[in-house]
Amino acid sequence: MLDQPTRTAKPSPGASAAEDAPKIASGEINAQSQETDGFQLVIDALKLNGIDTIFGLPGIPITDLTRKLQAAGLRVISFRHEQNAGYAASIAGFMTQKPGICLTVSAPGFMNGLAALANATTNCFPMILISGSSEREIVDLQQGDYEEMDQLAIARPHAKAAFRVLHAEDIGVGVARAIRAALSGRPGGVYLDLPAKLFPQTMDAEAGRQSLIKVVDPAPRQIPAPDAVKRALDLLKGAKRPLIILGKGAAYAQADADIRALVEKTSIPYLPMAMAKGLLPDTHEQSAAAARSYVLPEADVVLVIGARLNWLLSHGKGKTWGANSAKDWGGQKFIQIDISPQEADSNVRIDAPVVGDIGSCVSAMLGAISATAGSWPTPPAEWLDAIAQRKTKNIAKMGESLAKNPTPMNFHSALNVVRDIVKANPDAILVNEGANALDFTRSIVDMYKPRKRLDVGTWGVMGSGMGFSVAAAVVSGEQVIAVEGDSAFGFSGMECETICRYNLPVCVVILNNNGVYRGDEVNTTGGRDPSPLVFVKGARYEKLMEAFGGVGVMASTPAELRNAMEEAIRSRKPTLINAVIDEKAGTESGRITSLNPAAKKKP
Ligand code: OXT
Ligand code: ADP
Ligand code: MG
Numbered sequence: 001m002l003d004q005p006t007r008t009a010k011p012s013p014g015a016s017a018a019e020d021a022p023k024i025a026s027g028e029i030n031a032q033s034q035e036t037d038g039f040q041l042v043i044d045a046l047k048l049n050g051i052d053t054i055f056g057l058p059g060i061p062i063t064d065l066t067r068k069l070q071a072a073g074l075r076v077i078s079f080r081h082e083q084n085a086g087y088a089a090s091i092a093g094f095m096t097q098k099p100g101i102c103l104t105v106s107a108p109g110f111m112n113g114l115a116a117l118a119n120a121t122t123n124c125f126p127m128i129l130i131s132g133s134s135e136r137e138i139v140d141l142q143q144g145d146y147e148e149m150d151q152l153a154i155a156r157p158h159a160k161a162a163f164r165v166l167h168a169e170d171i172g173v174g175v176a177r178a179i180r181a182a183l184s185g186r187p188g189g190v191y192l193d194l195p196a197k198l199f200p201q202t203m204d205a206e207a208g209r210q211s212l213i214k215v216v217d218p219a220p221r222q223i224p225a226p227d228a229v230k231r232a233l234d235l236l237k238g239a240k241r242p243l244i245i246l247g248k249g250a251a252y253a254q255a256d257a258d259i260r261a262l263v264e265k266t267s268i269p270y271l272p273m274a275m276a277k278g279l280l281p282d283t284h285e286q287s288a289a290a291a292r293s294y295v296l297p298e299a300d301v302v303l304v305i306g307a308r309l310n311w312l313l314s315h316g317k318g319k320t321w322g323a324n325s326a327k328d329w330g331g332q333k334f335i336q337i338d339i340s341p342q343e344a345d346s347n348v349r350i351d352a353p354v355v356g357d358i359g360s361c362v363s364a365m366l367g368a369i370s371a372t373a374g375s376w377p378t379p380p381a382e383w384l385d386a387i388a389q390r391k392t393k394n395i396a397k398m399g400e401s402l403a404k405n406p407t408p409m410n411f412h413s414a415l416n417v418v419r420d421i422v423k424a425n426p427d428a429i430l431v432n433e434g435a436n437a438l439d440f441t442r443s444i445v446d447m448y449k450p451r452k453r454l455d456v457g458t459w460g461v462m463g464s465g466m467g468f469s470v471a472a473a474v475v476s477g478e479q480v481i482a483v484e485g486d487s488a489f490g491f492s493g494m495e496c497e498t499i500c501r502y503n504l505p506v507c508v509v510i511l512n513n514n515g516v517y518r519g520d521e522v523n524t525t526g527g528r529d530p531s532p533l534v535f536v537k538g539a540r541y542e543k544l545m546e547a548f549g550g551v552g553v554m555a556s557t558p559a560e561l562r563n564a565m566e567e568a569i570r571s572r573k574p575t576l577i578n579a580v581i582d583e584k585a586g587t588e589s590g591r592i593t594s595l596n597p598a599a600k601k602k603p
Contacts, residue, residue, distance in 0.1 A: 036208040038168045038199040039065055042130075043072045045175035046101070048214045053077065053092065053474060055085040055467075056103030060146070061132040061196035066103065077474055077502065079467070080494045082109050086116020086129060087467030087492075090189065091454055092475045093126035094252055097219065099182035099190070100471070104131045106196075107149035116467070118158035120189035123457040124249060126182040129155070130192045132199075136166075152193045160188030168201040172212035183219040186340040187252070222339055224356035229364045232303070232335040232352040237376070239301035239333075241383045242268045243288065247307020248275035248457070249338065253358035256450045259305065262362050265369055267378045269387050271295060273307050274455050278447030289443070290398070291390035296330075297322025298386070303335045306358050309347040310458065311595075316348035337361045398444070409558060410585040411440040414511055417562045418483060419445045425479060425569060429454065429472040433465045434485020435590035436518075437511040441483045460592075463491030466508075470495060473504040479569055480506040486535060487516040493544060499574045500548035507568035508576045509561070510541050517590070519583030542578040550574035 053075040058066040070076045079085040082104045089100030104113040110131040120127040131151055138145035156162045161181035165174035182190045236242055250259055260280050263270050269288040288295045309316035317323055321330030335352040336344055344353035354361050369376050402416040426448035432441045432455045447453045454468045469482045489510050499506045513519045515534040523531045542552030551573050555561040561579050568575035593599055
């Protein structure tokens with residue numbers, strides 16, 4: 001099939017394109033030339049919509065696109081593996097409420113990016129995976145093209161939406177649809193397929209300019225119905241033991257001041273999910289994080305804001321919630337604020353669903369509470385006192401563990417240092433993955449500001465660490481501290497080169513216990529291979545950062561770790577600290593041992 005460079009351009013898709021015409025800088029569409037092409041239209045469409053950073057990896061057919069994007073003033077962050085570029089794009093989306101863009105080559109590059117796209121959809125992160133693709137006619141007849149694959153069909157089940165653009169004049173619509181799909185309603189991952197043939201297609205420059213769309217109001221506010229707000233507040237007001245759960249949707253919504261005001265005006269204790277830590281400072285007196293296993297079963301009314309009642313909340317039922325068995329309901333009444341109307345009742349009955357964007361819902365609730373002029377009841381003192389007691393006990397227990405200084409280091413003695421460093425640098429962004437390395441960090445290291453903790457999310461995915469770190473540093477310019485299990489780090493460790501190449505202020509701390517969960521397991525079969533769970537003992541991970549010109553430090557004591565972290569933050573140099581901890585430290589699967597099938601079989 002021939003290219004169709006001369007297809008008649010469509011009329012202007014809307015007034016907005018005409019209004020924004022001057023924003024497409026002259027020179028992007030060459031004023032002398034009467035023609036533009038697919039490369040240029042992709043760049044113009046992204047720029048017109050405020051996209052300024054691309055995470056990706058070049059190769060056929062997008063190599064030139066990466067060069068041209070850079071020449072057009074966009075920041076192109078080039079990775080060593082597309083999966084890491086994809087994780088970077090997804091977390092950039094979470095941090096900025098703009099879709100993060102990941103750009104890959106066809107089939108294998110696309111597949112590498114797909115894991116991150118699926119993870120973005122699962123986590124409700126707005127992201128667009130743009131992949132070049134091979135020749136449709138050959139792909140569809142399965143004639144064996146270079147990197148042949150029906151990418152659109154494969155992406156579709158893993159994305160919120162998937163689109164392919166075949167003609168240059170449709171690039172504007174394709175990019176606009178991708179942005180709208182990623183951002184509106186529940187955010188998610190979107191796939192945009194750009195066949196190789198699209199890029200050199202030419203069309204009249206003016207018609208091309210007219211074909212672009214600047215998306216107006218890509219994430220429209222969704223105002224909750226007043227009766228839904230009233231139903232929720234009536235239920236909450238009558239509670240004897242109310243609890244608020246804040247999820248990463250609440251962090252994403254950037255309604256920080258109103259969320260804090262709602263918590264403080266109602267005096268209700270709250271529990272932050274992992275990535276909602278810091279939405280209010282973890283040291284806030286209403287935080288019930290240190291009394292989690294007490295408040296979940298005891299609460300009578302639970303207001304869930306931007307969190308799903310999925311496995312991380314034991315599906316809202318079972319022993320965690322005070323029921324007798326895993327399938328039983330604990331008797332709590334639930335109020336759920338979520339932008340997705342289908343979320344309610346997905347696991348247990350939601351007595352008062354409030355559908356809308358969190359900013360609008362929380363502000364409507366605050367308005368209604370203020371209208372009751374001081375008559376909002378403080379939760380009963382017995383409830384607040386009981387929580388305070390549990391907290392005091394758990395915090396004291398934690399304090400004892402943190403005060404110990406064993407040799408070799410354990411998770412507590414190493415993380416006590418990280419805890420202090422984060423306290424002294426509350427703007428630093430903490431990236432965290434591993435099993436024990438994740439779970440201990442979550443409960444030991446307090447966060448003080450919103451969206452500063454980025455972790456493995458809904459899938460518990462290993463390999464997100466370095467992609468998240470690169471994006472966090474690029475997007476925010478802040479210091480990044482990545483606390484990594486040694487196994488977790490291995491999934492994306494080669495991106496140390498990327499961190500050094502872009503000279504990013506990333507300090508990676510590997511809590512090195514020589515293996516997955518721990519490093520002391522032996523192969524008891526007498527065979528020659530090591531246990532599947534252990535790595536080379538005494539591995540010198542710090543040399544990896546040194547190999548690319550960064551700083552590498554081996555730390556065997558809390559004092560060495562503290563010095564190295566302080567120096568990393570002072571210098572803002574790429575740094576990897578290999579924090580050697582006891583190989584016997586750690587339990588299988590960390591805090592989720594009970595999810596192992598073998599554990600489930602046990603009586
Ligand atoms: O109330 P109680 O008494 O229960 O106490 C709780 C709190 O009240 C208390 N607490 C506090 N006390 C005092 N002070 C403070 N401030 C405080 N805060 C809290 O502490 C406890 C615990 O609190 P928490 O954490 O809130 O509560 P809990 O009960 O744990 O919460 C439940 C959950 C489910 C919400 C929580 O546990 C959670 O969020 N868990 C997430 C778990 C997760 O996602 N794990 C990652 C996956 S594990 C596994 O799959 C791994 N793999 C396989 C694999 C994966 N994942 N991905 C891919 C692509 N391939 C393979 C692998 C390979 S992990 C892994 C590598 C592991 O090895 P590493 O070397 O990397 O790591 P190490 O383990 O370190 O060796
Ligand atoms: P966590 O893992 O922290 O428990 P989840 O990812 O399970 O959080 O849940 C996030 C929820 O937040 C999703 O159900 C999603 O629909 C919702 N959400 C995301 N952004 C918004 C928003 N702006 N307004 C309302 N709900 C939102
Ligand atoms: Mg480990």
